[in-house]
Amino acid sequence: MNDRPEDAPQRRSKGERTRARILDSAAELFSRTGFNAVSLRDIAAHAGMTHAGLLHHFPGKEAMLLEVLARRDRTDARTVFPGIVRPGTPARASDRLRGLVDLVVRNSRTHGMVALYTKLSAEATDPGHPAHHYFKERYRVVRAELTELVGALRAEADPPADVEPAVVAVQLLALMDGLQTQWLLEPEAVPMEALVRAFLAGLGLAPDDGAGRSPVSA
Amino acid sequence: MNDRPEDAPQRRSKGERTRARILDSAAELFSRTGFNAVSLRDIAAHAGMTHAGLLHHFPGKEAMLLEVLARRDRTDARTVFPGIVRPGTPARASDRLRGLVDLVVRNSRTHGMVALYTKLSAEATDPGHPAHHYFKERYRVVRAELTELVGALRAEADPPADVEPAVVAVQLLALMDGLQTQWLLEPEAVPMEALVRAFLAGLGLAPDDGAGRSPVSA
DNA sequence: GTCTATATCGCGATAGAC
DNA sequence: GTCTATCGCGATATAGAC
Numbered sequence: 001m002n003d004r005p006e007d008a009p010q011r012r013s014k015g016e017r018t019r020a021r022i023l024d025s026a027a028e029l030f031s032r033t034g035f036n037a038v039s040l041r042d043i044a045a046h047a048g049m050t051h052a053g054l055l056h057h058f059p060g061k062e063a064m065l066l067e068v069l070a071r072r073d074r075t076d077a078r079t080v081f082p083g084i085v086r087p088g089t090p091a092r093a094s095d096r097l098r099g100l101v102d103l104v105v106r107n108s109r110t111h112g113m114v115a116l117y118t119k120l121s122a123e124a125t126d127p128g129h130p131a132h133h134y135f136k137e138r139y140r141v142v143r144a145e146l147t148e149l150v151g152a153l154r155a156e157a158d159p160p161a162d163v164e165p166a167v168v169a170v171q172l173l174a175l176m177d178g179l180q181t182q183w184l185l186e187p188e189a190v191p192m193e194a195l196v197r198a199f200l201a202g203l204g205l206a207p208d209d210g211a212g213r214s215p216v217s218a
Numbered sequence: 219m220n221d222r223p224e225d226a227p228q229r230r231s232k233g234e235r236t237r238a239r240i241l242d243s244a245a246e247l248f249s250r251t252g253f254n255a256v257s258l259r260d261i262a263a264h265a266g267m268t269h270a271g272l273l274h275h276f277p278g279k280e281a282m283l284l285e286v287l288a289r290r291d292r293t294d295a296r297t298v299f300p301g302i303v304r305p306g307t308p309a310r311a312s313d314r315l316r317g318l319v320d321l322v323v324r325n326s327r328t329h330g331m332v333a334l335y336t337k338l339s340a341e342a343t344d345p346g347h348p349a350h351h352y353f354k355e356r357y358r359v360v361r362a363e364l365t366e367l368v369g370a371l372r373a374e375a376d377p378p379a380d381v382e383p384a385v386v387a388v389q390l391l392a393l394m395d396g397l398q399t400q401w402l403l404e405p406e407a408v409p410m411e412a413l414v415r416a417f418l419a420g421l422g423l424a425p426d427d428g429a430g431r432s433p434v435s436a
Numbered sequence: 437g438t439c440t441a442t443a444t445c446g447c448g449a450t451a452g453a454c
Numbered sequence: 455g456t457c458t459a460t461c462g463c464g465a466t467a468t469a470g471a472c
Contacts, residue, residue, distance in 0.1 A: 033344050036255040053438050122340030125402035126251055136403045178392025184343035185354045271456050
């Protein structure tokens with residue numbers, strides 16, 4: 001999934017480095033075919049071990065999935081929703097909106113991460129899926145954060161935008177998810193960044209940077 | 219998946235009835251956990267047979283999946299995209315838009331059908347998935363049909379709507395898909411019909427019926 | 437900390453009786 | 455048209471050597 005390992009492995013014990021390597025492999029393979037279709041042997045082979053070696057570091061397959069998800073969110077949420085990671089951190093609404101668009105751009109370059117979340121969020125709608133509660137809570141939090149963001153944007157906008165924050169939040173989140181499915185099937189047909197920008201612009205909420213020069217570094 | 223069997227089983231040979239019963243069971247189970255996680259033995263037990271009995275009617279698991287999908291589309295596409303089923307059939311754009319909203323309403327009542335497509339479309343983004351080409355083509359066709367529909371609506375609208383049909387088509391399809399994922403996780407938080415109507419209204423493309431009395435019979 | 441070896445299970449698919 | 459029986463495979467998981 002990741003184009004590069006998640007956490008720098010230098011200053012860690014051997015066990016921690018091995019754990020990280022295993023999670024990298026699991027994330028990579030889950031992103032290809034989802035959770036159910038990946039075996040411990042697949043992950044072990046990708047990480048250069050046997051499946052028995054894996055189970056020395058993790059109690060089972062489910063535990064690995066949940067760690068993969070938690071690690072990814074820890075890394076990714078910082079940009080758009082600093083409130084999740086460091087509550088109380090101030091950030092201008094327009095900056096956060098630009099961060100959101102940057103996230104879309106970054107997603108367009110990391111097929112694996114998009115595939116991971118698309119497949120797992122769909123699988124996890126099943127109440128019996130190990131990640132069901134994780135995704136339910138994740139969507140709740142993201143909707144709340146987006147609602148707050150849209151509310152702040154509405155106040156900053158000139159002219160003031162006539163939008164209902166909670167409605168736009170659900171729609172925007174749904175739009176981004178749905179675009180990802182189509183983009184995975186046929187990337188050329190779905191320019192995600194432009195389509196998200198067009199949606200925001202239609203509401204009078206366009207980010208205040210140039211459409212072409214959005215920095216991906218964020 | 220279906221709250222009721224797909225085709226009325228009365229006037230059919232025993233073989234055809236058995237086939238239909240098997241497909242009902244397969245659809246039901248695929249809608250719960252996707253394709254990969256369901257076994258032939260699961261389907262057989264649900265249909266009241268052994269897995270060997272299944273394989274008298276279908277050459278394999280893949281063939282069953284593709285038949286489930288094709289049967290569902292055959293039934294469902296008629297309402298919104300008569301062009302798919304009977305090319306050349308004329309239908310006013312506003313009627314087709316109402317048909318689309320009715321489809322959203324009907325989906326809100328059939329959890330299983332929504333779960334089936336949400337899980338399978340996500341799984342099928344994997345190029346190696348048996349339904350990959352099916353979904354790729356399906357999205358192409360639906361995007362084209364929606365583009366045509368939005369174009370026709372733009373012409374009929376009063377005042378004329380300022381929208382780009384191809385852009386709105388991708389966005390609308392993505393919105394509906396994304397809403398379904400959130401709705402499956404937490405139905406109360408996602409009133410799909412209202413959110414789709416709000417999106418259309420924002421573009422000046424609202425369907426011309428009352429918001430509350432949309433008939434589901436379509 | 438990672439290995440080999442093994443136990444136990446369920447899979448998709450086939451062959452052949454009835 | 456459906457069954458039982460069986461094949462070959464790969465799954466998760468455990469035990470114990472090194």
